[in-house]
Amino acid sequence: xxxxxxLKVGTVFxxxxxxxxxxxxxxxxxxxxxxxxxxxxxxxxxGTTAEAGYRLSDSFEEIELDIKKMNFQYNTGxxxxxxxxxxxxxxxxxxxxxxxxxNFIWEGMDVxxxxxxxxxxxxxxxxxxxxxxxxxxxxxxxxxSGRAMKPAKLDTGYEIMxxxxxxxxxxxxxxxxxxxxxxxxxx
Amino acid sequence: xxxxxxCHVVDNYGDIAVVWRLAQALLEDGPEDLSLRLLVDDWVxxxxxxxxxxxxxxxxxxxxxxxxxxxxxVSALDQLDNERRQAADVLVEAFGAPTPVVWLEPFLAAxxxxxxxxxxxxxxxxxxxxxxxxHRLPSPLGRPGVDRFFFVPGFRAAAGGxxxxxxxxxxxxxxxxxxxxxxxxxxxxxTSFWEDLAEFLEERKQSARVLVFGGRSRAxxxxxxxxxxxxxxxxxxITVVDQPFVDQETYTALVRGGxxxxxxxxESLVQAILAGHPFLWQAYLQPEGHQRxxxxxxxxxxxxxxxKEGPQGVLVYEKVAREFDAFNERNANSDADxxxxxxxxxxxxxDLLTRIGHAWASELRKSSKLSRKMLDFLKSSRI
Numbered sequence: 121x122x123x124x125x126x127l128k129v130g131t132v133f134x135x136x137x138x139x140x141x142x143x144x145x146x147x148x149x150x151x152x153x154x155x156x157x158x159x160x161x162x163x164x165x166x167g168t169t170a171e172a173g174y175r176l177s178d179s180f181e182e183i184e185l186d187i188k189k190m191n192f193q194y195n196t197g198x199x200x201x202x203x204x205x206x207x208x209x210x211x212x213x214x215x216x217x218x219x220x221x222x223n224f225i226w227e228g229m230d231v232x233x234x235x236x237x238x239x240x241x242x243x244x245x246x247x248x249x250x251x252x253x254x255x256x257x258x259x260x261x262x263x264x265s266g267r268a269m270k271p272a273k274l275d276t277g278y279e280i281m282x283x284x285x286x287x288x289x290x291x292x293x294x295x296x297x298x299x300x301x302x303x304x305x306x307x
Numbered sequence: 308x309x310x311x312x313x314c315h316v317v318d319n320y321g322d323i324a325v326v327w328r329l330a331q332a333l334l335e336d337g338p339e340d341l342s343l344r345l346l347v348d349d350w351v352x353x354x355x356x357x358x359x360x361x362x363x364x365x366x367x368x369x370x371x372x373x374x375x376x377x378x379x380x381v382s383a384l385d386q387l388d389n390e391r392r393q394a395a396d397v398l399v400e401a402f403g404a405p406t407p408v409v410w411l412e413p414f415l416a417a418x419x420x421x422x423x424x425x426x427x428x429x430x431x432x433x434x435x436x437x438x439x440x441x442h443r444l445p446s447p448l449g450r451p452g453v454d455r456f457f458f459v460p461g462f463r464a465a466a467g468g469x470x471x472x473x474x475x476x477x478x479x480x481x482x483x484x485x486x487x488x489x490x491x492x493x494x495x496x497x498t499s500f501w502e503d504l505a506e507f508l509e510e511r512k513q514s515a516r517v518l519v520f521g522g523r524s525r526a527x528x529x530x531x532x533x534x535x536x537x538x539x540x541x542x543x544x545i546t547v548v549d550q551p552f553v554d555q556e557t558y559t560a561l562v563r564g565g566x567x568x569x570x571x572x573x574e575s576l577v578q579a580i581l582a583g584h585p586f587l588w589q590a591y592l593q594p595e596g597h598q599r600x601x602x603x604x605x606x607x608x609x610x611x612x613x614x615k616e617g618p619q620g621v622l623v624y625e626k627v628a629r630e631f632d633a634f635n636e637r638n639a640n641s642d643a644d645x646x647x648x649x650x651x652x653x654x655x656x657x658d659l660l661t662r663i664g665h666a667w668a669s670e671l672r673k674s675s676k677l678s679r680k681m682l683d684f685l686k687s688s689r690i
Contacts, residue, residue: 136449149441151431152591154403156441156457163447173444173457175403175428 122182124157124174129219129297130234130242132164134181139164140172141234141241143219145297148176162217164236169216186235187244192225200225202233202240213240223278224249224296245296250305251275252291259287269301308685309342311395312429315381315404316349319523321591323352324555324574326401329429331472332678334372343371344395346410348381356555366391372474385409394424397685399458401429418452425454425688427681431591432460432469432573434604439465443684454688460573460677462608468677469577476556478564484546486515486654487565491558491575492524492589496637500528500569501535501545503650508544518550518561524571525549567653581671583664585653587634602635612667616659623659626652 122133132141144160155176162169190202190211198215200222211233215222221243225231232244256272269281274294282292282301293302310333314326330343337343347353354360361367365383368375379387384407394417398406406414406426418424428446438461446455460467480487486508490497508515519528532547553561558575562568563582570579571589579586588605590598606628613624626649633648653660 134449135447137451138447138449140447147437149435149437150593150597151433152402152593154431156430158441158444161447170447171444173441173446177403178446 121179123176124178124180125155125176127157127159127174129221130244132183132185132234132236132241134183139183139236141217141236143169143216143242146171160219162241164239164241183236186238187232188235189230190233192227192229192231194227195222202231205230211240213243217241218243220296220299221245223274223276223299224251224294226251226276247296248293248302249296250291250293250307251278252307253282253286253288256282256286256288260284308338308340308397309344309393309395310337310397310399311344311346311406311410312399312401313346313381313404313406313410314348314401316347316352317402319572320352320355320552321572321574322402322404323347323349324356325470327353327356327555328472328574329399329401329470329678330376331372331474332470332676333682334374334376335473336676336678336682342377344377344379346379346381346384346407350378350380353378355552358554372472381407394418396422396424398424398426399429399681400426402431403428415450415453418450421452423452423454425456425685427456427458430457430459432577433601434462434608435601436463436604438467439463442466456684458681458684462605462671462675464674468675468680469580469671470574470677471577471581471672473672473676475563475581476560479557479560480564481518481548481561482516482546484516485511485513486567487518487561488515488567488569489518489520489550489561489565490524490528490569491520491522492569492571493592494523495527495589495634497524497528497531498535499648500650501532501542502539503648504545504654505535505539505542507651507654514544514546516546516548518548518565520550520558521552524569566657580664581668583661583668585657585660585664587630587650587653590635596636599632599635602631606631609667612663615666616663619659620663623652623656626656627660 127142129142129145140161140163142159143162146158148155148157156173157176158173161172189205191205193201193203200213202211224245233240234242251274253272254275257270268284270284272282273279280301291305291307293305295302312326314323316322330345333343350360350362354362359369365380367378369378392413394414398414400406438459441457442459444457446457448455458467519525536542559578562578566584568579568586570576570586572591576588590601592598610624613620630648633646
């Protein structure tokens with residue numbers, strides 16, 4: 121069994137007869153003696169996507185899944201193409217099935233693809249990825265506190281808030297769980 | 308339509324108080340064929356709020372809002388005959404109370420075979436903004452024929468509203484004093500309250516009766532009263548009543564009849580707001596002082612009613628907000644040295660605060676009755 125508190129983006133779980141995959145974690149709210157988490161889930165049996173809420177103590181049946189290491193090749197619009205690193209077989213996954221993963225993956229990146237009954241349903245990402253800032257306003261020297269932030273765009277197209285001291289062209293480390301800036305890295 | 312409300316009493320009277328109030332409200336607003344059952348695990352607490360409850364009974368029919376409600380003791384559910392076990396159309400699980408398996412299984416089986424059924428997770432009251440986006444949020448159970456949703460009480464327009472009844476008992480005002488006040492909170496040091504009250508009454512040459520209710524705040528309130536009296540000498544302007552616990556109707560009548568109330572949690576807060584008199588709220592204590600977030604959210608939804616009174620309203624709001632924060636900062640789970648509480652604002656601006664309170668209460672009564680919202684939601688879900 122798995123509890124709602126253990127659900128992550130990409131987790132596939134069974135609620136009764138429904139098989140659901142978590143596409144997005146939208147936050148947890150705490151009341152007296154309990155917490156409720158809000159998710160965006162896709163029903164793998166009907167293909168429908170919806171918002172859902174669960175108490176963190178709710179438990180679900182775990183699903184037997186296949187996980188394969190694959191390489192992200194390219195995307196054509198909303199279709200993302202991956203190649204099985206062992207069999208060289210090609211797979212297509214639609215953007216809506218990838219959750220927030222398109223914000224953090226790049227061509228040539230190895231990722232783990234989750235399959236349910238032979239069909240790719242989600243991507244498992246590393247918790248931290250390094251990406252390059254391709255656009256931001258000029259950095260402010262001297263402000264190294266990291267508290268004041270400014271908008272920036274990464275090479276994946278993802279828009280993120282970064283500290284004022286970061287510069288265009290620099291590389292930063294991003295937490296894929298919530299899409300936030302972690303630190304500046306040297307490349 | 309049959310609705311079952313499941314209540315698990317956690318650590319005080321708040322859970323059953325809200326559930327009993329909800330039962331009355333649903334029967335006020337529900338259709339004639341509405342049948343209501345309460346599944347309650349603690350009948351001693353239930354009896355404290357409603358003296359007609361027989362704490363020994365397994366099943367009891369109670370008068371409720373001019374109709375009747377069936378109360379079922381959770382520990383005796385498996386002894387009920389089949390007629391009593393008829394699956395409801397709607398299960399309301401109050402504050403995380405899980406439906407007992409012996410009750411849930413026939414409910415799920417009936418849903419799988421017959422018409423659709425609904426489970427509502429009734430959450431705690433909050434004024435926080437998330438109450439709107441979590442209210443009516445589906446919570447797929449994945450069982451055939453069953454829809455499950457969160458139902459989040461709240462003050463904001465798109466939240467689930469407040470639990471109250473249209474019926475209001477006549478105001479009750481014991482004593483002849485100029486002021487009637489009640490103290491019913493969680494553990495708290497009331498030293499500043501007694502000092503401020505003594506000074507205020509001395510300045511005004513007035514008197515006050517203070518009802519200190521039994522429960523978690525009683526010891527702190529009485530101990531601090533003794534300390535202040537020992538320090539200041541006799542205080543004949545204040546009559547302190549060590550008030551035994553009263554039933555829900557009597558408490559509501561006292562809140563309606565009084566001039567200032569210290570309240571806590573959910574049920575007494577709502578009653579104080581709807582009575583329209585000045586009040587001070589202690590939120591349920593939460594880890595890391597999170598109760599202050601709840602308090603700030605309440606102040607936020609209350610603030611526009613002060614602003615309607617112009618600059619003086621805004622000024623008084625700032626003072627009231629400071630007192631709410633100071634009171635909730637001085638909590639058992641905080642090591643910080645909070646600012647001194649100053650209670651006089653509630654009495655010096657009593658007329659203004661009462662005017663603001665009545666205007667807010669009137670609006671809430673019109674647009675935020677939870678039972679109406681719940682019945683409308685069930686109707687829209689074709690229950």
